Amino acid sequence: MCQSCTNTLLDNLIRHGHLIEMGVDGLYGRSGQFEDVVSRFDDLITRWGGGDGPEVMRFPPAMNRVHFEKSGYLKGFPHLAGTVHSFAGNERDHAELLDNVANGKDWTGWQKPTDVVLTPAACYVLYPVVAKRGALSEKGGLFDLQSYCFRHEPSKEPTRMQLFRMREYVRFGTPAQGTDFRALWLERGQKMMAELGVPIDVDVANDPFFGRAGRMLANNQRDQQLKFELLIPINDGAGPTACLSFNYHQDHFGSTWGIRTPDGEIAHTACVGFGMERVALALFKHHGMDPEKWPKAVRKALWG
Amino acid sequence: MKAKIREILAKHGRLPVAIDTLGDTDDLHAAGLTSFASVELMMALEEAFDIEYPDRMMNRRNFASVAAIEGALEKIQQDMAA
Numbered sequence: 001m002c003q004s005c006t007n008t009l010l011d012n013l014i015r016h017g018h019l020i021e022m023g024v025d026g027l028y029g030r031s032g033q034f035e036d037v038v039s040r041f042d043d044l045i046t047r048w049g050g051g052d053g054p055e056v057m058r059f060p061p062a063m064n065r066v067h068f069e070k071s072g073y074l075k076g077f078p079h080l081a082g083t084v085h086s087f088a089g090n091e092r093d094h095a096e097l098l099d100n101v102a103n104g105k106d107w108t109g110w111q112k113p114t115d116v117v118l119t120p121a122a123c124y125v126l127y128p129v130v131a132k133r134g135a136l137s138e139k140g141g142l143f144d145l146q147s148y149c150f151r152h153e154p155s156k157e158p159t160r161m162q163l164f165r166m167r168e169y170v171r172f173g174t175p176a177q178g179t180d181f182r183a184l185w186l187e188r189g190q191k192m193m194a195e196l197g198v199p200i201d202v203d204v205a206n207d208p209f210f211g212r213a214g215r216m217l218a219n220n221q222r223d224q225q226l227k228f229e230l231l232i233p234i235n236d237g238a239g240p241t242a243c244l245s246f247n248y249h250q251d252h253f254g255s256t257w258g259i260r261t262p263d264g265e266i267a268h269t270a271c272v273g274f275g276m277e278r279v280a281l282a283l284f285k286h287h288g289m290d291p292e293k294w295p296k297a298v299r300k301a302l303w304g
Numbered sequence: 305m306k307a308k309i310r311e312i313l314a315k316h317g318r319l320p321v322a323i324d325t326l327g328d329t330d331d332l333h334a335a336g337l338t339s340f341a342s343v344e345l346m347m348a349l350e351e352a353f354d355i356e357y358p359d360r361m362m363n364r365r366n367f368a369s370v371a372a373i374e375g376a377l378e379k380i381q382q383d384m385a386a
Contacts, residue, residue, distance in 0.1 A: 075340055213343040216362035220339045223364050252338075 008236050009285055010158045016289040025154040026162035033291055037280045040302035042146065042167060045274055048192045049169050054144035059125045061118060061148035061163075067128045068117040072256055076209045076217060081120060082150040088112035118150035122166040123271050130172060131257035138262055140173025146276075158281055159234050159241040165276035171269060174261055175250075178268040182248050185272040189230055189244045195301035196279070198232050198286045201240060205229040226250070232282040243278045247271050308352060309373050316348040317341055328370040342367045349373070355380045
């Protein structure tokens with residue numbers, strides 16, 4: 001046996017062709033089987049959540065830079081954001097750029113920010129869309145989203161990809177509508193994941209806010225129990241990975257975007273997020289590299 | 305100390321109400337102090353009082369009122385002097 005070969009989950013996934021290396025940590029292609037698992041899980045989510053009658057929307061994996069700036073993402077996560085830049089020079093600059101590329105020198109000086117920022121979480125695109133519609137109805141709002149998301153956190157852990165898909169249900173309404181929605185999904189999410197035969201645990205959590213100030217935000221988030229995660233052990237020798245998250249934003253997005261309930265109060269929001277690749281990885285980790293050989297009950301839950 | 309805290313709250317607290325309308329023990333979170341504003345407040349207090357909040361002091365309780373802020377600042381100053 002090859003002495004230098006390692007046998008981490010990432011190695012196994014690459015060896016079996018489920019993840020395809022692209023030369024950057026956290027950036028991978030996916031095999032047909034891997035994509036099939038993601039699609040089946042997507043359908044499973046719909047079977048559990050579609051009956052609530054959400055409005056389905058799909059967006060490209062990028063958002064309006066002005067909306068991104070207004071969202072407040074830079075306050076908490078400047079280190080994770082990915083902004084799209086493009087060449088903004090003249091023909092002489094272009095020649096210099098090519099010269100620098102050829103000589104291995106920095107060529108990015110002529111790159112200027114465009115109007116586009118990579119989507120950091122599926123729901124960030126939604127708030128300005130809902131705000132533009134005016135006040136919510138008595139029923140509030142419920143939306144179904146799925147998008148590739150970008151976070152700049154290169155890692156050897158396959159669960160920490162830089163570009164990954166996030167499915168979300170997002171609820172808008174009164175504080176009670178927000179907390180009821182989260183309570184519903186905290187319970188429903190565990191029942192749904194139990195069908196997949198993987199070990200799960202639910203715990204209070206915090207977002208990875210930046211810097212010292214971020215520790216204060218994280219402590220506040222935990223104190224108020226605003227975020228819960230459904231965790232599954234996936235990575236070798238590391239703590240479990242958050243695969244679903246259940247978030248109550250209070251009036252954070254409602255006040256940022258001026259979204260109101262019919263009686264004029266600032267709307268509260270909540271969301272449940274599903275890490276599509278992470279759940280697929282959990283299935284490969286616990287049931288093996290060949291989905292054909294996964295336990296019958298798991299196959300039935302996913303393929304029917 | 306309370307007067308200085310109130311001055312910093314007025315500048316960095318982004319409260320929807322005037323700080324003068326709140327008593328020393330009134331709940332600042334209920335009055336509209338957001339998480340992000342409390343971070344700005346903490347940084348301004350650190351600069352004004354030349355202190356650094358340790359991790360365990362970074363929580364909502366220590367920013368819950370003018371009196372709570374004062375209590376936390378005194379505790380941090382004592383710990384730094386010790």
